[in-house]
Amino acid sequence: MIQETTTIAPAPISKTNSPVIEIKELYKSFGKNEVLKGVTFSVNKGENLVVLGKSGSGKSITIKCLVGLVVADEGEINVFGTDITKIDIAELNEIRVRIGFLFQNAALYDSMSVRENLGFTLKRHAKDLSAEELENQIKDVLESVGLAEAIDKMPSELSGGMRKRIGLARTLILKPEIILYDEPTTGLDTITSREISELLLEIQKKHKTSSIIITHDMACAKHTADRLVILKDGVIHTEGTYEELEKSDDEWVRSFFI
Numbered sequence: 001m002i003q004e005t006t007t008i009a010p011a012p013i014s015k016t017n018s019p020v021i022e023i024k025e026l027y028k029s030f031g032k033n034e035v036l037k038g039v040t041f042s043v044n045k046g047e048n049l050v051v052l053g054k055s056g057s058g059k060s061i062t063i064k065c066l067v068g069l070v071v072a073d074e075g076e077i078n079v080f081g082t083d084i085t086k087i088d089i090a091e092l093n094e095i096r097v098r099i100g101f102l103f104q105n106a107a108l109y110d111s112m113s114v115r116e117n118l119g120f121t122l123k124r125h126a127k128d129l130s131a132e133e134l135e136n137q138i139k140d141v142l143e144s145v146g147l148a149e150a151i152d153k154m155p156s157e158l159s160g161g162m163r164k165r166i167g168l169a170r171t172l173i174l175k176p177e178i179i180l181y182d183e184p185t186t187g188l189d190t191i192t193s194r195e196i197s198e199l200l201l202e203i204q205k206k207h208k209t210s211s212i213i214i215t216h217d218m219a220c221a222k223h224t225a226d227r228l229v230i231l232k233d234g235v236i237h238t239e240g241t242y243e244e245l246e247k248s249d250d251e252w253v254r255s256f257f258i
């Protein structure tokens with residue numbers, strides 16, 4: 001996991017037009033496979049930006065570049081005003097700790113209870129916490145994801161939706177200012193997906209986070225997006241609100257909304 005840590009001043013409240021992420025002309029190829037060919041977009045403070053695109057269009061690669069898990073070939077990636085392509089690993093780590101990443105198939109440790117899973121993550125990043133403080137933070141974050149009662153459960157006792165919530169709790173416990181969600185509702189049934197989408201909105205409100213949400217789930221997109229971008233052929237093909245894109249003149253864009 002890429003994220004972390006402890007005492008960060010709360011971000012200002014409202015959605016403003018000051019970007020926390022600005023990606024400019026991003027290029028990434030794997031051999032002859034030119035995946036990103038000049039991707040440009042930004043995420044404003046407090047905003048949920050949904051990224052749509054067909055499978056293999058480079059959505060996951062884009063957010064991996066954003067946290068330095070994948071090194072871009074060319075382009076600028078400004079996070080909190082710093083171009084992370086131009087800094088050393090120590091500086092990169094300082095920025096990374098402010099970013100939470102919910103991976104597509106984020107797994108919990110099967111042999112640990114929910115409390116231990118969350119405690120393990122927190123202790124790695126906040127070594128000086130007292131046992132009491134640790135317990136309080138675990139309880140708080142479980143409240144946030146609506147699973148206070150699951151603290152003593154083992155992962156095998158949890159449903160898919162509950163595991164997803166605990167995965168999210170593990171991301172949240174490090175108090176990220178930005179959260180990157182890669183397909184947060186994939187593999188969940190319609191009702192559970194809806195609950196997770198609702199939770200994403202609650203997190204945005206309660207924790208004042210800014211987010212990129214990659215999804216195929218149009219119900220999730222509709223529910224959570226302040227704005228959407230669509231990746232096609234290595235560039236951002238379209239950008240707008242759900243209502244705007246749903247009524248697009250471009251048939252290909254509309255095809256996402258059927």
Ligand SMILES: Nc1ncnc2c1ncn2[C@@H]1O[C@H](COP(=O)(O)OP(=O)(O)O)[C@@H](O)[C@H]1O
Nearest residue numbers: 030033035053054055056057058059060061062
């Ligand atoms: N580590 C890698 N090595 C080679 N090719 C990769 C690697 N990671 C991703 N790709 C390729 O990059 C393209 C975009 O992948 P990805 O960003 O995962 O797509 P998606 O939009 O489905 O998330 C795909 O063609 C994939 O095969």
Ligand SMILES: [Mg+2]
Nearest residue numbers: 059060061182
């Ligand atoms: Mg992907």
